[in-house]
Amino acid sequence: MRLLQYSESGELSIHSFDDGDIPPYAILSHTWGADGDEVTFADLQIGGGRTKPGYEKILFCGEQARRDSLQYFWIDTCCIDKANKAELAFSIRSMFRWYCDAARCYVYLSDVSDQPLPVTSSHHDSRWLLWFWMLSVLYTMSRWYSSTIQRYFYSRDVPCTSVGSDPVRSEQKAELALKTSRWFTRGWTLQELLAPSTVEFFSREGTKLGDKLSLVKEVREVTGIPSLALQGEPLSYFSVYERVTWIEHRTTTIPADRAYSLTGILGVSLSPIDSENLAEVMKRVLDEVDKQNNCIQDLCPSNPRDDKKRIEESKGGLLAGAYCWVLDNNTFRQWRKDPESRLLWVKGDPGKGKTMLLCGIIDELQNLTPKPTLFLYFFCQATDSRINSALAVLRGLLYMLVDQQPSLAVHIRKKYDRAGGSLFEDANTWVALTEIFADVLRDASLSAMYLIVDALDECMMDLAKLLTFIAKQSSMSSRVKWIVSSRNWPAIEEELERADHKTPLSLELNAESVAAAVKVFIQQKGRQSGTCSRS
Template sequence: MRLLCFDHSKRLVSTDFSGKSIPPYAILSHRWGDSEVLFEDIRSDTCKEKEGYRKIEFCAEQAAQDQLQYFWIDTCCIDKWNRRERSKAINSMFRWYKNATKCYIFLPDVSISTATELAQRSSWEAPFRTSKWFTRGWTLQELIAPVSVEFFSSEGRRIGDKRSLEQLVHEITSIPVEALRNCPLDRFTISERMEWAENRETTEEEDKIYCLLGLLDIFMPASYGEGKEKAWTRLQLEVEAANGAPCIIPFSRNNYFVGRELQLAELETKLFGGKQTTIMAITGPGGTGKSQLALELVYQTRQKNKKCSIFWIDASDIDTLYQSYASIAQKLDVRGWDDEKADMKQLVKLHLSSKGTRQWLLIFDNTDGMNLGSSGLSTAQAASLVDYLPQSELCSIVFTTTNSDTAKRLASKNIVELGEMAPDTAKRMLENYLNTSVSRGEQQEAKLLLQELLYLPLAIVQAAAYINTRNITLQDYRSQLLKHKEEVLKHRSELSERKLQEYDTKGPVTTTLLISMDQIRSSDSLAADYLFLAACVDRKDIPLDLLEASSPREREDAIKVLNSYALVTRRPADSALDLHQLVHRALRRWLQKQEMLDQWTLQAIARLLKVFPDHNHGSRSKWRRLLPHAKYALSHSFPEQEGADRMALVWKSAMTLLSDGRYNESEELFVQVIETFKRVLGDEHPDTLTSMANLASTYWNQGRWKEAEELEVQVIETFKRVLGDEHPDTLTSMANLASTYRNQGRWKEAEELFVQVMEMRKRVLRDEHPDTLTSMANLASTYWNQGRWKEAEELEVQVMDTFKRVLGGEHPDTLTSMANLASTYRNQGRWKEAEELEVQHPDTLTSMANLASTYENQGRWKEAEELFVQVMETFKRVLGDEHPDTLTSMANLAHTWKSQGRSEEAISLTEKCFELQKQIVSPHHPNTET
């Protein structure tokens, strides 16, 4: 949980209290406007320019009056780009409001300008009664959960609290006075609590149900698109199962599912069939209904085996996989589920592997989503995934994948393959999806239509969606389909064989898409534009921020048009949408045929550039979600199309990849940048030289010292000639070369350069400038590596004291300098002094790792291990499994285990670390050669 406060310099600060004791705090309840301050804005000076900043100031001032330092506001305390965090926040919201010391309700549509007006109830009661705050679904829990609730006008005047206004609030909301007084909610029936939300509005119809989950004390994943009635049905199932087998099934049952009886029987026969975990896979081409078969298996199993727990796991990417495991841990109340630093996958694995009488069924859906390439899940990835599978004869696991190699790696020969649907099954499916029944006279028409659609489920769904949306007959639709087919055949006769393959438009999904697209282009140009833009980025998790519109409502209406034609899948909880891979592919082919693909790719790049953040750590969640789209758009454009937008996006992507430790990928982009800058700006332009320095940094981080050195020398000489010896860029390039010397053990050369840099910076920037202090720290590091502890210590004390005085004791640079000094003490065997420094700031990962090392050197193995594990899990969560800092922490833990004689565990972790290291750096890097 993050909390806000203003520091002594009146700067808005966000503090993460994950894993720590949460101090008393105030919480704001409000309705979102169009200009809210978001999490990513907190570090920006522009946040004060947003209209929502007024609410932040109001909340801070009111909290201060109530003797509260910290406060919480949903708009800027939740990183909306971090799906793990967002999911956990949604499920924790009721508890956060309940635990707040004070809850302030801000009513912008209730105005009380003077104290006299406040005293005259008649002047504000009418607008209070009609305030839109009382009409929203999600504000319901914000009224009921907290004990102390106070209402404020748009001017920040206190109107009253929940107790003093309880009769008025009761009349407005129909919520019983007892509930407003925070009596236990289980005194009211489910139906009674449902009635409290009956007349409230939500943007999504399903939210009418989801906004009640906290009030009902029920955990149920959101599944937007299922509709209110199906959400209500799922809620009832959760209520019924409250004392039975816990399940997480994020989708309602597909009432339109038909056929696949043989495949269902095969899957059911093999469930729980062995003396160990039963693993199966469902495979088949895209659009054949693999996930729908798995979903039907889930509901049939639940009907027949009430004691079986079922968990649906979205394996489409690392984030959603983790999120699914975290949801299971919370649902099962596994010890440690609410610990931010815990490995949720390991917690769930151990819990489900423990001895018991309950059976478990796990569905890993969309396993292809974790692919690194087009050849399916790699052996290393498959092994990593298998590492987190429960081992129990009571457990069955089903994977869905389009790739047969992936299926074989995961499930050996236990594979169910889906092929073409039988004609009678396809006919039943079409009838199920149509809003109106197929008459006797239309039976032949339906048969002919299905033949044209090749009985492919996805094509049938799209055809039915068009027929329903346009309210036309089967004959009308087939006529359009045949007309389109004739046009394609006519066009095909004009194309060469090579062009035929390039412009293949004969697939049924392509045909149904193009028919729908013709209608959309004529009736809703914005929706069509969204479709074309989506075709030029990665097809999954397309953030709504990429889709420009004059208002959120206009954007949402356009997306709903696409959804009505079954062309996109909306993901409101993630503020994103997905395209099916067949739709994505067909769209790109059509754009290419119309000679519009390059144009739309450039538009996608321009739009990405507008929302792509810089590479600082605070923006990590945002650029990690945007990177797949940037890489896709850039890889499908040509360097010769080198507009300023394209090069700017290449640069930003390269810098974020460098920050994320993905050095090989970063290197490829920096090479592109350098080649373009040389051609456009010249060899000696500062931007060209800076990009060369960045490329050298990728070499440096891969242990490719010689290549790094050659580039750095070239950069230094050019900077000296163009900018002069004392220019900051020249000095930075000299410091980079010195670091390269230091990492090769060339201490004398490194020392000489570091001394030069330090002296010049002292003369040009003065003694207390951060860059001067950094150069002093670098020189100290060189002394440290030579065992010259006294000289290192003298510099480090000077750096630390200056940082404390200039930047404050909590600044990251101050903490780093303290860690460096502690390391010097540690290497002299001065354990007590090292420990005193390290325990001052145990929450920073560097300090934790150093303190763990100190414990290790004192033989305090248990304390060292606990800290190393904590550091490793935090790095995994924040930076990912493959980040270099994560791998270093894994190596440290392995060393601790080895020192305790736990050789097998140490060797296993070291081997895993070695395999991951090879994936992200050169095979010749020192860390991969040891």
């Protein structure tokens, strides 16, 4: 991946990074100008392009990234060598992940101005802005008329807000300009809206208009995309049909690109074929989606997210007061901050609240950790045959992995496309899944990750295999941190002793904090019982 760097002296340089060594970066989302307007990779190679209109975008992105304490940034026009077909194909396959992994995404709206009378360079933009100017004039006249009526028919003591300082007018102006931007009509910008966790909108002058969350209502109205999708809900929660409809009113310069721009949103990867038309590419995309969905359905008999929710509800809900003590615990804090501390073992006798403690830790880490960090977790239960074996643990963790970073499904598909559903059920399943898992952890594109397994003592089948696997894999990658919990069983302790970078957190040694947490839980249950009896 190539990234740009814009120095304080105004020098622009470009650098190449291997997967796994990519530093934090900002990424630009924009609409392309006329042919010859954009700065290309070839321009940068010879130090040119400074007189092109598109150079303003580079300056904007570099300066904004520096304000956000980011040294590097990425722009599609000049970070990809489009003359190299192999590189272009790889970039198309990687684009969704690159936007997803970006620390910040800046949407540069070249047809939106925060000035009263914007000047544009295209007939299309001028037409929209003429309408915007006319509406602004009509709105101003209506405000003048309203204020005149107020002066004549109401007391002079009633304050009258001047038109020029009306905050409502400013908000409506910004909303109208945003909604009419060409950016919302282009095909590739759909994934650029959905993939990053942080998307900020800027006018052509570089003024921030808001972000994906603060403008969720406006963005939803103009795109038809549900608020939950804009707020970060996993895209897999929405049907394939619904996700395909999001591209309906968008266009691309090359018609077939409408289908390619959906691949990341649909969780698949596809190499472009120049000779195919839109219908042929779309068929190939949907066929790949079907294969991927079949693989995922065969992979996991139970969704760990549903198991977590069910466990929390069965215990009366998750209470912050019952787990928040661990966030200030020295052992926990050391494990979290020390890159060499890979495995945290939470151990305690029955009734200490280990499961609810891990539920709370998961929620807190998800809130505190910047995206695109992955969170894979599994809750063992001895009485449920779907989730009480070592195989079930690996299948559940892999399911959550490909759900959050679909590009990694390639490691499963290598074996699944040959073996089908039997891959997860025959005598060689354990060997196959551990090999897949090891391949995933070695993948240079893997994001930082937390792996959490609760109640190891409730793994009724092949516990020894699971413990050996965890002890070995927890030492493999500094990008991956593990949390496991169990009772104080000597057999578990003996196996986990083999882990190189483990940190034990004993609930017995934190008895005071645990007792306070149990008290909070009992009090809450008592209040719930009292409420039920009164009703």
